[in-house]
Amino acid sequence: MxxxxxxxxxxxxxxxxxxxxxxxxxxxxxxxxxxxxxxxxxxxxxxxxxxxxxxxxxxxxxxxxxxxxxxxxxxxxxxxxxxxxxxxxxxxxxxxxxxxxxxxxxxxxxxxxxxxxxxxxxxxxxxxxxxxxxxxxxxxxxxxxxxxxxxxxxxxxxxxxxxxxxxxxxxxxxxxxxxxxxxxxxxxxxxxxxxxxxxxxxxxxxxxxxxxxxxxxxxxxxxxxxxxxxxxxxxxxxxxxxxxxSDNYTEEQITIVYDTMRGGTGKMAQHIAEGIKQINPNMQIKLCFLGDMDNTDIITEIFKSKAILIGSPTMNNGIFPSIAGLLELIKGSKLRNKKYAAFGCYGWSGEAVKQITEELKRYKLEVVNEGIREMWDPSQDAIIRCIEFGRKFATEID
Missing domain, CATH: 3.60.15.10 (Ribonuclease Z/Hydroxyacylglutathione hydrolase-like)
Known part of the structure; x- marks a missing residue:
C-alpha cells in the first residue's frame, strides 16, 4: 500500500x-x-x-x-x-x-x-x-x-x-x-x-x-x-x-472529573456544576465520569481547562483507585497552569478529599480551597452546600 x-x-x-x-x-x-x-x-x-x-x-x-x-x-x-x-x-x-x-x-x-x-x-x-x-x-x-x-x-x-x-x-x-x-x-x-x-x-x-x-x-x-x-x-x-x-494553554472551561461507588459523588458533581453555572453561565463545564471515559480523553479536557475539580469516594480509608491513577497522570503531564480542588462522598471515615488535596499540593499544583465532602447519599441540605461550593469555586478561580 x-x-x-x-x-x-x-x-x-x-x-x-x-x-x-x-x-x-x-x-x-x-x-x-x-x-x-x-x-x-x-x-x-x-x-x-x-x-x-x-x-x-x-x-x-x-x-x-x-x-x-x-x-x-x-x-x-x-x-x-x-x-x-x-x-x-x-x-x-x-x-x-x-x-x-x-x-x-x-x-x-x-x-x-x-x-x-x-x-x-x-x-x-x-x-x-x-x-x-x-x-x-x-x-x-x-x-x-x-x-x-x-x-x-x-x-x-x-x-x-x-x-x-x-x-x-x-x-x-x-x-x-x-x-x-x-x-x-x-x-x-x-x-x-x-x-x-x-x-x-x-x-x-x-x-x-x-x-x-x-x-x-x-x-x-x-x-x-x-x-x-x-x-x-x-x-x-x-x-x-x-x-x-506549549505556552500555558487554557480555555474558558472547568472540568469536573469523578468516580463514584453508589452515585453520591456523581450527585455532588452535578450540583457543584449547577453552582458554577449560577455564577458564570458562559463557562464551559465538562462533567467526566471516569468509569465511562478513557484517561487520554480526560487528560485532554483537563489540559484545556483553567480549573479542575476532582471527585472521589473514600475507599479503605483512601482515594478511590481509579482517581488515584488519574492523579498520577496529572502529575506526569505537569499541568501546572490550572487551579484545583477536591470533593467526594464517604460513609464513616472520609479521608479521600483531604488526601487528594495533599497530593495536588505535593505536585506543586495550585489548590484554591480544602474541598468539600458529604456523607452517604447527599441530603437536600448537602445538595445546597454543593451548589454553594460550586458558586464559591467559580469566584475563586477568576
Whole structure:
C-alpha cells in the first residue's frame, strides 16, 4: 500500500485500523493509527522510518513492490521507538550493510531494542546528507518525546519529516491521508489529543524547539509526521497550534472529573456544576465520569481547562483507585497552569478529599480551597452546600 506525497516522496507505511491501545486499556486511541514510512527517490534512494514491529514482514513485502531493496542507499530513523523502527530487522536481513542515519541516542535505543550492531551513522543538528538535487538536514529534537528524536528537513521540496511531533492517531484510507482531505475539527481534536498525552510534559522544550525552527526561516511547504495525515495545505496551522499549546494553554472551561461507588459523588458533581453555572453561565463545564471515559480523553479536557475539580469516594480509608491513577497522570503531564480542588462522598471515615488535596499540593499544583465532602447519599441540605461550593469555586478561580 502506497501513495505519492509528490513526484519524489512516496508514503510506504501501514494503516492499523484496529489499533486501540497506547499504554493499556485506559490509555487508548480507539480510532486506529498509521505508521508513516517515506521513500525518497533522488540520485540516492532514502527510506525514512519503518513501521511497528509486528507489521515488519508485511511492510518489507510491500516495500519490495515499490523498490528493489538493494537500491535503497540510506535509511533514516527519526526516533528509535519500535512503532518507527520495528521494520528494521526484516529490512536489514536483506540489506545488512545499508547505512542507518540517526542520533547518538537513537543508536543506543536501537541497539537496546534489537541487539544488532548495524552500520549506524551518527548525526547531530546541522549535519547534512546530499542525495542528489536535494539534501537532508538533521535537527535533533531531544525529549520530543524521547532523547533520540530528530527532525529531518529536505531541501528543494521543503518537506519537514517531523517524527511524532505534529502527528495524530488517525486511521483513514491512504488516499485521504492529507490535511485537506479530512474534517478540520476532527483533525484538530486528534492532533490535540496526541499533544496532550505525549508532549504536554515537555511543553517548555516544545516551545523552545518551535521558536528555534521558526528562527531558522525554513520554507516548510509540507510536514510529514510519523503518525496520521501529512500537512500539505496548511503546515503553518499545526506549527501555530503547537506554539499555542506549549505556552500555558487554557480555555474558558472547568472540568469536573469523578468516580463514584453508589452515585453520591456523581450527585455532588452535578450540583457543584449547577453552582458554577449560577455564577458564570458562559463557562464551559465538562462533567467526566471516569468509569465511562478513557484517561487520554480526560487528560485532554483537563489540559484545556483553567480549573479542575476532582471527585472521589473514600475507599479503605483512601482515594478511590481509579482517581488515584488519574492523579498520577496529572502529575506526569505537569499541568501546572490550572487551579484545583477536591470533593467526594464517604460513609464513616472520609479521608479521600483531604488526601487528594495533599497530593495536588505535593505536585506543586495550585489548590484554591480544602474541598468539600458529604456523607452517604447527599441530603437536600448537602445538595445546597454543593451548589454553594460550586458558586464559591467559580469566584475563586477568576
Amino acid at each position: 502506497s501513495y505519492k506525497i509528490n513526484d519524489v516522496v512516496t508514503w510506504i507505511g501501514k494503516i492499523h485500523w484496529d489499533f486501540g491501545q497506547v499504554l493499556g486499556k485506559k490509555l487508548s486511541t480507539r480510532i486506529g493509527t498509521t505508521y508513516n514510512s517515506f521513500l525518497i527517490r533522488d540520485e540516492k534512494n532514502v527510506l525514512v522510518d519503518t513501521v511497528w514491529k509486528p507489521l515488519g514482514k508485511e511492510f518489507v513485502s510491500e516495500l519490495k513492490k515499490e523498490i528493489n531493496l538493494k537500491d535503497i542507499d540510506y535509511i533514516v530513523i527519526t526516533h528509535g521507538e519500535v512503532d518507527h523502527s520495528g521494520g528494521l530487522p526484516d529490512i536489514m536481513e536483506e540489506i545488512p550493510e545499508t547505512p542507518i542515519y540517526c542520533t547518538a541516542a537513537a543508536i543506543s535505543s536501537l541497539k537496546g531494542h534489537f541487539h544488532k550492531d548495524w552500520n549506524f551513522i551518527q548525526v547531530k543538528t546541522g549535519d547534512e546528507l546530499v542525495i542528489g538535487e536535494r539534501k537532508l538536514v538533521f535537527y535533533e529534537s531531544k525529549m520530543l518525546h524521547w532523547p533520540d528524536s530528530m527532525f529531518v528537513y529536505m531541501t528543494k521540496d521543503n518537506i519537514l519529516f517531523s517524527t511524532d511531533v505534529f502527528g495524530q492517531n488517525y486511521a483513514v484510507d491512504e488516499s485521504l491521508l492529507f490535511d485537506d482531505c479530512v474534517d478540520e475539527e476532527e483533525l484538530y481534536q486528534r492532533a490535540l489529543k496526541v499533544y496532550v498525552n505525549i508532549f504536554a510534559p515537555f511543553s517548555p522544550i516544545v516551545k523552545k524547539k518551535i521558536q528555534e525552527i521558526l528562527s531558522l526561516n525554513l520554507d516548510i511547504k509540507t510536514i510529514c509526521p510519523s503518525h496520521g495525515v501529512t500537512w500539505r495545505k496548511k503546515p503553518e496551522y499545526i506549527i501555530d497550534k503547537y506554539a499555542q499549546w
